[in-house]
Amino acid sequence: MFGFSIFLNEGLTNETKKYIEEMAQNGFSGIFTSLHIPEDDAAQYRKRLTDLGSVAKEHHLELMVDISGEALERAGFSFDRADELIEIGVTGLRMDYHISNNQIARLSQKMPIALNASTITDGDIKELQEAEANFKHLEAWHNYYPRPETAIDKNWYRQKNQWLKSYGFTIQGFVPGDDKLRGPLFNGLPTLEEHRGMHPLAAALDLLEDTDKVYIGDSGLSKEVLKQFSLYLKEEKIKLNVKELDKQVEYVLGDHINRQDEARDVIRSAEARFKDIPNIEPLPVRKRDLGAVTIDNKNYLRYMGEIQVVKQCLPADEKVNVVGQVIEKDQALIKHIKAGQKFSLESVEKND
Incomplete structure (x- = not known):
């Protein structure tokens, strides 16, 4: 499965809505976004997430939100009211630091929950099992790395994924885009360092060898690369x-x-x-x-x-x-x- 990223530093423009529609029409099936809110923007972020959820539902797209408990509350939502998030179109939550495994276990009974793939430990697995987490709803999402030379080594990535899959986790990773790279560095948002600057589809096919979900980290794909993704997704043709x-x-x-x-x-x-x-x-x-x-x-x-x-x-x-x-x-x-x-x-x- 392939997905893409939409960032909420501004409201949904007509251009962004058109981009989401294009991605859906060309075979992409999920959106990733982040709800890390500046102090003075809480009300705006609630509206932006609600608007994004509406567009995601319109195009039958999954919507995974990277969130901390504090930011969620400042936007007027709560882990205790997960049904409200589901209602606006959020289909999963990627948990940031400082969220307990007990809380993650409770939420996993209601919706897919993504954990930070890089930091999951044996201790976390044991705590989640003891808290009766629904492992069918648990996913392991890797980070993307804006700064060159800091993204993950491929061998480490594969070894980590093998361990995660032994517990039944769905694995996700990011590849860079080739248009509208995210600032302030504009060096792509890959999970693996060797993918920085690589053709996005080539990087995605590389990840698919041991990854279940691949998302474009940056905010855009060029028209030609989107066409190449579309041909692969619809006809399995390169x-x-x-x-x-x-x-x-x-x-x-x-x-x-x-x-x-x-x-x-x-x-x-x-x-x-x-x-x-x-x-x-x-x-x-x-x-x-x-x-x-x-x-x-x-x-x-x-x-x-x-x-x-x-x-x-x-x-x-x-x-x-x-x-x-x-x-x-x-x-x-x-x-x-x-x-x-x-x-x-x-x-x-x-x-x-």
Whole structure:
């Protein structure tokens, strides 16, 4: 499941409402927000959360709210009146520090409750069990990290998640956006440091290997990246944008499926054999860099017409024509095109 973030530092504008609608239409199913309230804004935050809940309900979106007990009370809500939160569209609460495990256990009987994945201990598990928490409603949500060099190590993340899953927790993590990055640092909001600056969909697919819910930490996705998410969510297809290097690229553009016998060095299109391709004349040889899009020429005899995307740098080959290049931003997606994975190659020139 994929979700996205909406921050309540301002009221819901028409632009934000349109963004929420777009995200829902393109397959996203949850909103994350935070209710950490400045002293003088309590009344405004109550209205903003109520408005956001209304929009979330309208588009059938989950709404997880990061909250402390103090901020909740200043906004006019209470843990003792969880039904009121559910009524306005809040579907879950992510608990901040200083909220007791007994209180978390009581709330878990009414709604999904997210704990800070990084700080859950054996002691917490024991206390929650003793308090008869509903573990089917307990989730473990990781943090995002605005400051470079402070986000989580991938190996630690996976080890922690394995431990959490042994207790039945649903696991969540954040990946950065690529538009409207959150200030004041504007360096993305990832859970894993290696995802900072990475293509958001590539980062999301990476997390999905051992994460149940992936949310965009920042406030926006570019139109092109949103389209790539949409294709993946609706058709399970990975779209790669390709820079044209030769007119023969017309033979390789379009929809493909990676062969079931996955190659080490290249993605091999299983669809190539069904394409009506004429005699392919050799082109001047080029080194095949990561993301090179190639078609075998007539010198490869029965392999003529084979279409590939290169997964690691390979030497030039007089039998292989390099006709396109996956743009740098999309190259991180290549490793996620596994055996049987649908993908498409689309020209950036034709999209302009």
